[in-house]
Amino acid sequence: MSKDNNSGLIMPAERPSSLITRRNALMGGAGLLLAGCDQINASPSVKSLLSLGEKATHGAQRLVTDRNALAQEFSRSEMSPVFRQNGNQNPGTSEYNALAANNFADWTLKVDGMVPNPLQFSLAQLMTAPRRTQITRHDCVEGWSAIGEWSGVPLGLLLRRAGMSSNAKYVVFHCADSTGGLPYYESIDMIDAFHPQTILATHMNGAPLTVGHGAPLRLRVERQLGYKQAKYVMRVEAVASLAGIHGGKGGYWEDHRDYQWFAGI
């Protein structure tokens, strides 16, 4: 009986199918094609096959490039008139708001993990530390580029001061911001960590960092894409492996959106 009811229900719905237009058939066919393509895209084995390309790119870039090569530096006349903000533009937490309200006088940067002497720096200490100023191009993964002047403390200087265990392989940057409850963090290898242009910037275009650009401290790792340039850095941690940290892939975008960890292209 229920079967009869069902078929009775189905019949009227089937009737309009005789009204299939060529356009609908075309779009239906296209829909099937798209569904097929998306199934291929979602397949784990396809994903791991494609990631061979990512590994090849990472390996090849490290192989053919001088590891100390400097990113191009520009003159003031070549700077973007307006350097757009991107990603999170204010952590907005009560802790962060309290720090910002006091001009980050109570803010501290922790340097810890696999270092013999874990350290803490106030913003005033970082301001008086030896610094590097560079006018470089910021390349967003989306495709836009902006040129700005960054000034801050070379990361290598802080890491050497803390002393680095020879077992440490990566430097992780823990940030004050989060997206949908998931904290922002990033990581780089020792080649980039000790690169002379890798700095923890306190200033942009001659003024202290604005909240929109990552106040009071953001990473500049000039040979990689924008999402590696972590803003609102609170803690620098030396680690042997990225496996135990959050999603284990070395960054917010890497964990949650499948972006490449090595953002050299």
Next chain:
Amino acid sequence: MATHYAGSEAGGAEGKAGAGASPLIYRTKLPVRIWHWINALSIFVMLMSGMMIFNAHPRLYWGVYGANLDHPWLVISHRGMHGYAQIGGFEIATTGFLGYAQGVAYAFPPLVTIPSTYSLADARQWHFAFAWVLLISATLFMAYNLISGHLRRDLALKREERSISHLWHDIKEHARLRFPTGEAARAYNPLQKIAYLGVLFVLIPVVILTGCTMSPTLNAAFPWLPELFGGRPSARSIHFLCAFGFAAFIAVHLLAVVLAGPFNELRSIITGWYRLPKERSK
């Protein structure tokens, strides 16, 4: 249908209307065929994933910087449900094709992108994996071209083909859709050679170099790259123009295949065997 001058035709099978008279020749060697299909696959994947990457920031600039508050020379976007393309000062309504199509507001619609739903991260994985396929196969094919003599023998324009009058004659013949027949069809014709040489020596090298110029790591190691193209945003623009060039080549190439006889052309690029078109009676 079948006109009967059968019998007078040597070896002609009955009812074949003399088709047996034009010989089947081995025209396309195996390395050429292998490269053709690997390259076709990688170009298609790279065009489609490239369009998804473009969707992330559908604006192009000239110079050393370029972002939302700067001046693009090309924008593909939408106002509400109206898609448009802006090139220089001109704006073209493109609803249904670009900017807004299939109910979504992206520069390129789901039908032509990999993946079909917005994912810059996935598109990049496809793009960079197949970039290796393109790079390696193009390098090997280039080496084959030089070593085997394919370039000198089959692709380079012969002395007599290099004159303006000869090329003009070939253009007119193409415009009338009169393709070479008989013995002349054994070799590529001059316009065909120019198209293939353009892909091999202009589009592929320039698309690879401008692609590398978008890499901040390669820029640092090889500063001549951004210098060569006038900055990273310029390189991105040229990369996009190369993609347009590939799309235009594919359109003309497929049209030529259809007009020249798709069965015969497909047989020659799959098996290598090609039936010479019968000499046209003048």
